[in-house]
Amino acid sequence: MSQIDDKHLLMQLDTIAKGLSETFSPFCEVVVHDLNNPEHAILAIHNNLSGRKIGDPATELGIARILSSEFPNIIANYANQFTDGRPVKSTSIGIKGNDGNYIAALCINIDLTLFQGLQNMINNFTQVNQNSIIENLNSNGQDNIKHYIDHYASEHAKTPRLLKANERKEVIMQLKQKGLLDIKKSMEIVAQYLGISRASAYLYAKEE
Structure with missing residues:
Protein backbone atom coordinates (compact mmCIF):
# COMPACT_ATOMS: atom_id res chain seq x y z
CA MET A 1 0.00 0.00 0.00
CA SER A 2 1.43 3.42 -0.92
CA GLN A 3 1.98 6.23 1.57
CA ILE A 4 -0.84 8.16 -0.12
CA ASP A 5 -3.21 5.26 0.52
CA ASP A 6 -2.03 5.03 4.13
CA LYS A 7 -2.75 8.72 4.62
CA HIS A 8 -6.22 8.36 3.09
CA LEU A 9 -7.02 5.41 5.37
CA LEU A 10 -5.86 7.34 8.43
CA MET A 11 -8.11 10.23 7.44
CA GLN A 12 -11.09 7.86 7.20
CA LEU A 13 -10.24 6.36 10.60
CA ASP A 14 -10.11 9.85 12.05
CA THR A 15 -13.61 10.51 10.75
CA ILE A 16 -14.88 7.30 12.36
CA ALA A 17 -13.11 8.17 15.62
CA LYS A 18 -14.69 11.62 15.69
CA GLY A 19 -18.15 10.13 15.10
CA LEU A 20 -17.72 7.57 17.87
CA SER A 21 -16.46 10.13 20.37
CA GLU A 22 -19.38 12.47 19.66
CA THR A 23 -21.88 9.61 19.96
CA PHE A 24 -20.60 8.43 23.34
CA SER A 25 -19.45 11.78 24.74
CA PRO A 26 -18.64 12.69 27.46
CA PHE A 27 -17.59 9.23 28.64
CA CYS A 28 -15.63 8.03 25.61
CA GLU A 29 -12.17 8.96 24.33
CA VAL A 30 -11.22 7.75 20.84
CA VAL A 31 -7.61 7.78 19.63
CA VAL A 32 -6.16 7.19 16.16
CA HIS A 33 -2.61 5.77 16.12
CA ASP A 34 -0.32 5.93 13.09
CA LEU A 35 1.82 2.82 13.52
CA ASN A 36 4.08 3.88 10.67
CA ASN A 37 5.38 6.55 13.04
CA PRO A 38 5.62 4.85 16.47
CA GLU A 39 7.60 7.62 18.18
CA HIS A 40 4.79 10.08 17.40
CA ALA A 41 1.95 7.62 16.88
CA ILE A 42 -1.02 9.59 18.19
CA LEU A 43 -2.44 11.21 15.08
CA ALA A 44 -5.75 12.33 16.59
CA ILE A 45 -7.45 12.20 19.97
CA HIS A 46 -11.13 13.02 20.32
CA ASN A 47 -12.87 13.89 23.60
CA ASN A 48 -9.51 13.82 25.38
CA LEU A 49 -9.94 12.17 28.78
CA SER A 50 -6.45 10.75 29.29
CA GLY A 51 -4.51 13.98 28.99
CA ARG A 52 -2.32 12.69 26.17
CA LYS A 53 -1.33 14.84 23.21
CA ILE A 54 -1.12 14.51 19.44
CA GLY A 55 2.37 13.30 18.62
CA ASP A 56 2.75 11.16 21.76
CA PRO A 57 4.39 7.74 21.20
CA ALA A 58 2.66 4.42 20.61
CA THR A 59 1.43 2.37 23.56
CA GLU A 60 2.55 -1.17 24.37
CA LEU A 61 -0.25 -2.57 22.21
CA GLY A 62 0.83 -0.41 19.31
CA ILE A 63 4.44 -1.57 19.60
CA ALA A 64 3.26 -5.19 19.82
CA ARG A 65 1.32 -4.80 16.58
CA ILE A 66 4.30 -3.20 14.85
CA LEU A 67 6.50 -6.10 15.89
CA SER A 68 4.09 -8.87 14.88
CA SER A 69 1.36 -9.05 12.26
CA GLU A 70 0.03 -12.07 14.19
CA PHE A 71 -1.04 -9.86 17.07
CA PRO A 72 -4.88 -9.93 17.44
CA ASN A 73 -6.83 -7.43 15.36
CA ILE A 74 -9.22 -6.69 18.20
CA ILE A 75 -8.57 -6.59 21.94
CA ALA A 76 -11.97 -5.73 23.41
CA ASN A 77 -13.20 -4.57 26.81
CA TYR A 78 -9.95 -4.87 28.75
CA ALA A 79 -9.38 -3.14 32.07
CA ASN A 80 -7.34 0.02 31.93
CA GLN A 81 -6.95 3.29 33.82
CA PHE A 82 -6.08 6.92 33.24
CA THR A 83 -3.02 8.46 34.87
CA ASP A 84 -5.17 9.92 37.67
CA GLY A 85 -6.47 6.43 38.55
CA ARG A 86 -9.92 6.60 36.97
CA PRO A 87 -11.06 3.12 35.86
CA VAL A 88 -11.35 2.61 32.11
CA LYS A 89 -12.75 -0.03 29.77
CA SER A 90 -10.71 -0.08 26.58
CA THR A 91 -10.92 -1.63 23.13
CA SER A 92 -8.05 -1.56 20.65
CA ILE A 93 -8.62 -2.28 16.94
CA GLY A 94 -5.66 -2.86 14.65
CA ILE A 95 -5.80 -1.94 10.96
CA LYS A 96 -3.60 -3.76 8.43
CA GLY A 97 -2.37 -2.71 5.02
CA ASN A 98 -2.33 -4.83 1.87
CA ASP A 99 1.01 -6.35 2.88
CA GLY A 100 -0.57 -7.81 6.04
CA ASN A 101 1.29 -5.54 8.46
CA TYR A 102 -0.37 -3.18 10.89
CA ILE A 103 -0.39 0.44 9.83
CA ALA A 104 -2.86 1.98 12.28
CA ALA A 105 -4.95 1.40 15.39
CA LEU A 106 -8.25 2.79 16.63
CA CYS A 107 -8.48 2.82 20.43
CA ILE A 108 -11.64 3.43 22.45
CA ASN A 109 -11.38 4.32 26.15
CA ILE A 110 -14.54 4.57 28.24
CA ASP A 111 -14.38 6.28 31.64
CA LEU A 112 -16.22 3.97 34.06
CA THR A 113 -16.23 6.38 37.02
CA LEU A 114 -19.84 7.55 36.63
CA PHE A 115 -21.14 4.10 35.67
CA GLN A 116 -19.55 2.44 38.69
CA GLY A 117 -21.00 5.17 40.90
CA LEU A 118 -24.46 4.55 39.43
CA GLN A 119 -24.02 0.81 39.85
CA ASN A 120 -23.16 1.25 43.53
CA MET A 121 -26.20 3.49 43.99
CA ILE A 122 -28.48 0.94 42.33
CA ASN A 123 -27.01 -1.93 44.36
CA ASN A 124 -27.52 0.00 47.59
CA PHE A 125 -31.05 1.02 46.60
CA THR A 126 -32.16 -2.50 45.64
CA GLN A 127 -30.56 -4.23 48.63
Whole structure:
Protein backbone atom coordinates (compact mmCIF):
# COMPACT_ATOMS: atom_id res chain seq x y z
CA MET A 1 0.00 0.00 0.00
CA SER A 2 1.43 3.42 -0.92
CA GLN A 3 1.98 6.23 1.57
CA ILE A 4 -0.84 8.16 -0.12
CA ASP A 5 -3.21 5.26 0.52
CA ASP A 6 -2.03 5.03 4.13
CA LYS A 7 -2.75 8.72 4.62
CA HIS A 8 -6.22 8.36 3.09
CA LEU A 9 -7.02 5.41 5.37
CA LEU A 10 -5.86 7.34 8.43
CA MET A 11 -8.11 10.23 7.44
CA GLN A 12 -11.09 7.86 7.20
CA LEU A 13 -10.24 6.36 10.60
CA ASP A 14 -10.11 9.85 12.05
CA THR A 15 -13.61 10.51 10.75
CA ILE A 16 -14.88 7.30 12.36
CA ALA A 17 -13.11 8.17 15.62
CA LYS A 18 -14.69 11.62 15.69
CA GLY A 19 -18.15 10.13 15.10
CA LEU A 20 -17.72 7.57 17.87
CA SER A 21 -16.46 10.13 20.37
CA GLU A 22 -19.38 12.47 19.66
CA THR A 23 -21.88 9.61 19.96
CA PHE A 24 -20.60 8.43 23.34
CA SER A 25 -19.45 11.78 24.74
CA PRO A 26 -18.64 12.69 27.46
CA PHE A 27 -17.59 9.23 28.64
CA CYS A 28 -15.63 8.03 25.61
CA GLU A 29 -12.17 8.96 24.33
CA VAL A 30 -11.22 7.75 20.84
CA VAL A 31 -7.61 7.78 19.63
CA VAL A 32 -6.16 7.19 16.16
CA HIS A 33 -2.61 5.77 16.12
CA ASP A 34 -0.32 5.93 13.09
CA LEU A 35 1.82 2.82 13.52
CA ASN A 36 4.08 3.88 10.67
CA ASN A 37 5.38 6.55 13.04
CA PRO A 38 5.62 4.85 16.47
CA GLU A 39 7.60 7.62 18.18
CA HIS A 40 4.79 10.08 17.40
CA ALA A 41 1.95 7.62 16.88
CA ILE A 42 -1.02 9.59 18.19
CA LEU A 43 -2.44 11.21 15.08
CA ALA A 44 -5.75 12.33 16.59
CA ILE A 45 -7.45 12.20 19.97
CA HIS A 46 -11.13 13.02 20.32
CA ASN A 47 -12.87 13.89 23.60
CA ASN A 48 -9.51 13.82 25.38
CA LEU A 49 -9.94 12.17 28.78
CA SER A 50 -6.45 10.75 29.29
CA GLY A 51 -4.51 13.98 28.99
CA ARG A 52 -2.32 12.69 26.17
CA LYS A 53 -1.33 14.84 23.21
CA ILE A 54 -1.12 14.51 19.44
CA GLY A 55 2.37 13.30 18.62
CA ASP A 56 2.75 11.16 21.76
CA PRO A 57 4.39 7.74 21.20
CA ALA A 58 2.66 4.42 20.61
CA THR A 59 1.43 2.37 23.56
CA GLU A 60 2.55 -1.17 24.37
CA LEU A 61 -0.25 -2.57 22.21
CA GLY A 62 0.83 -0.41 19.31
CA ILE A 63 4.44 -1.57 19.60
CA ALA A 64 3.26 -5.19 19.82
CA ARG A 65 1.32 -4.80 16.58
CA ILE A 66 4.30 -3.20 14.85
CA LEU A 67 6.50 -6.10 15.89
CA SER A 68 4.09 -8.87 14.88
CA SER A 69 1.36 -9.05 12.26
CA GLU A 70 0.03 -12.07 14.19
CA PHE A 71 -1.04 -9.86 17.07
CA PRO A 72 -4.88 -9.93 17.44
CA ASN A 73 -6.83 -7.43 15.36
CA ILE A 74 -9.22 -6.69 18.20
CA ILE A 75 -8.57 -6.59 21.94
CA ALA A 76 -11.97 -5.73 23.41
CA ASN A 77 -13.20 -4.57 26.81
CA TYR A 78 -9.95 -4.87 28.75
CA ALA A 79 -9.38 -3.14 32.07
CA ASN A 80 -7.34 0.02 31.93
CA GLN A 81 -6.95 3.29 33.82
CA PHE A 82 -6.08 6.92 33.24
CA THR A 83 -3.02 8.46 34.87
CA ASP A 84 -5.17 9.92 37.67
CA GLY A 85 -6.47 6.43 38.55
CA ARG A 86 -9.92 6.60 36.97
CA PRO A 87 -11.06 3.12 35.86
CA VAL A 88 -11.35 2.61 32.11
CA LYS A 89 -12.75 -0.03 29.77
CA SER A 90 -10.71 -0.08 26.58
CA THR A 91 -10.92 -1.63 23.13
CA SER A 92 -8.05 -1.56 20.65
CA ILE A 93 -8.62 -2.28 16.94
CA GLY A 94 -5.66 -2.86 14.65
CA ILE A 95 -5.80 -1.94 10.96
CA LYS A 96 -3.60 -3.76 8.43
CA GLY A 97 -2.37 -2.71 5.02
CA ASN A 98 -2.33 -4.83 1.87
CA ASP A 99 1.01 -6.35 2.88
CA GLY A 100 -0.57 -7.81 6.04
CA ASN A 101 1.29 -5.54 8.46
CA TYR A 102 -0.37 -3.18 10.89
CA ILE A 103 -0.39 0.44 9.83
CA ALA A 104 -2.86 1.98 12.28
CA ALA A 105 -4.95 1.40 15.39
CA LEU A 106 -8.25 2.79 16.63
CA CYS A 107 -8.48 2.82 20.43
CA ILE A 108 -11.64 3.43 22.45
CA ASN A 109 -11.38 4.32 26.15
CA ILE A 110 -14.54 4.57 28.24
CA ASP A 111 -14.38 6.28 31.64
CA LEU A 112 -16.22 3.97 34.06
CA THR A 113 -16.23 6.38 37.02
CA LEU A 114 -19.84 7.55 36.63
CA PHE A 115 -21.14 4.10 35.67
CA GLN A 116 -19.55 2.44 38.69
CA GLY A 117 -21.00 5.17 40.90
CA LEU A 118 -24.46 4.55 39.43
CA GLN A 119 -24.02 0.81 39.85
CA ASN A 120 -23.16 1.25 43.53
CA MET A 121 -26.20 3.49 43.99
CA ILE A 122 -28.48 0.94 42.33
CA ASN A 123 -27.01 -1.93 44.36
CA ASN A 124 -27.52 0.00 47.59
CA PHE A 125 -31.05 1.02 46.60
CA THR A 126 -32.16 -2.50 45.64
CA GLN A 127 -30.56 -4.23 48.63
CA VAL A 128 -33.11 -5.74 50.99
CA ASN A 129 -32.92 -7.50 54.32
CA GLN A 130 -33.50 -11.19 53.59
CA ASN A 131 -34.63 -11.73 57.17
CA SER A 132 -37.20 -8.97 57.17
CA ILE A 133 -40.92 -9.55 57.56
CA ILE A 134 -42.80 -10.15 54.33
CA GLU A 135 -45.51 -7.53 53.85
CA ASN A 136 -48.51 -8.23 51.71
CA LEU A 137 -48.54 -5.40 49.16
CA ASN A 138 -51.11 -6.95 46.85
CA SER A 139 -54.53 -8.46 47.16
CA ASN A 140 -53.24 -11.92 46.32
CA GLY A 141 -51.38 -12.69 49.53
CA GLN A 142 -51.45 -16.36 48.63
CA ASP A 143 -48.60 -15.72 46.21
CA ASN A 144 -46.47 -14.53 49.10
CA ILE A 145 -46.97 -17.88 50.80
CA LYS A 146 -45.81 -19.73 47.70
CA HIS A 147 -42.83 -17.41 47.21
CA TYR A 148 -41.76 -17.87 50.83
CA ILE A 149 -41.98 -21.66 50.58
CA ASP A 150 -40.06 -21.58 47.29
CA HIS A 151 -37.33 -19.48 48.90
CA TYR A 152 -37.11 -21.81 51.91
CA ALA A 153 -36.95 -24.89 49.68
CA SER A 154 -34.26 -23.36 47.43
CA GLU A 155 -32.10 -22.67 50.49
CA HIS A 156 -32.26 -26.42 51.17
CA ALA A 157 -31.61 -27.27 47.50
CA LYS A 158 -35.02 -28.89 47.18
CA THR A 159 -38.44 -28.33 45.71
CA PRO A 160 -41.31 -27.69 48.17
CA ARG A 161 -42.71 -31.22 47.82
CA LEU A 162 -39.32 -32.79 48.59
CA LEU A 163 -39.00 -31.13 51.99
CA LYS A 164 -38.75 -33.56 54.91
CA ALA A 165 -41.24 -33.56 57.78
CA ASN A 166 -39.06 -31.46 60.08
CA GLU A 167 -38.46 -28.97 57.25
CA ARG A 168 -42.17 -28.75 56.46
CA LYS A 169 -42.84 -28.03 60.11
CA GLU A 170 -40.14 -25.38 60.20
CA VAL A 171 -41.35 -23.52 57.13
CA ILE A 172 -44.97 -23.61 58.36
CA MET A 173 -43.90 -22.22 61.74
CA GLN A 174 -41.99 -19.44 59.95
CA LEU A 175 -45.07 -18.64 57.88
CA LYS A 176 -47.09 -18.48 61.11
CA GLN A 177 -44.58 -16.16 62.79
CA LYS A 178 -44.65 -13.80 59.82
CA GLY A 179 -48.44 -13.66 59.86
CA LEU A 180 -48.83 -15.32 56.49
CA LEU A 181 -51.13 -18.00 57.88
CA ASP A 182 -53.69 -15.29 58.64
CA ILE A 183 -54.32 -14.93 54.91
CA LYS A 184 -57.58 -16.41 53.66
CA LYS A 185 -57.25 -20.08 52.62
CA SER A 186 -53.60 -20.03 53.72
CA MET A 187 -53.58 -23.58 55.12
CA GLU A 188 -55.18 -24.94 51.97
CA ILE A 189 -52.46 -23.28 49.87
CA VAL A 190 -49.68 -24.51 52.19
CA ALA A 191 -50.95 -28.07 52.15
CA GLN A 192 -51.35 -28.16 48.40
CA TYR A 193 -47.95 -26.57 47.76
CA LEU A 194 -46.13 -28.92 50.13
CA GLY A 195 -48.05 -31.96 48.94
CA ILE A 196 -49.52 -32.82 52.35
CA SER A 197 -53.01 -32.98 53.81
CA ARG A 198 -54.63 -29.95 55.41
CA ALA A 199 -54.83 -31.90 58.66
CA SER A 200 -51.03 -32.32 58.62
CA ALA A 201 -50.55 -28.64 57.85
CA TYR A 202 -52.77 -27.64 60.78
CA LEU A 203 -50.89 -30.08 63.02
CA TYR A 204 -47.52 -28.59 62.07
CA ALA A 205 -48.86 -25.08 62.69
CA LYS A 206 -50.08 -25.98 66.19
CA GLU A 207 -46.87 -27.69 67.31
CA GLU A 208 -44.38 -25.62 69.26
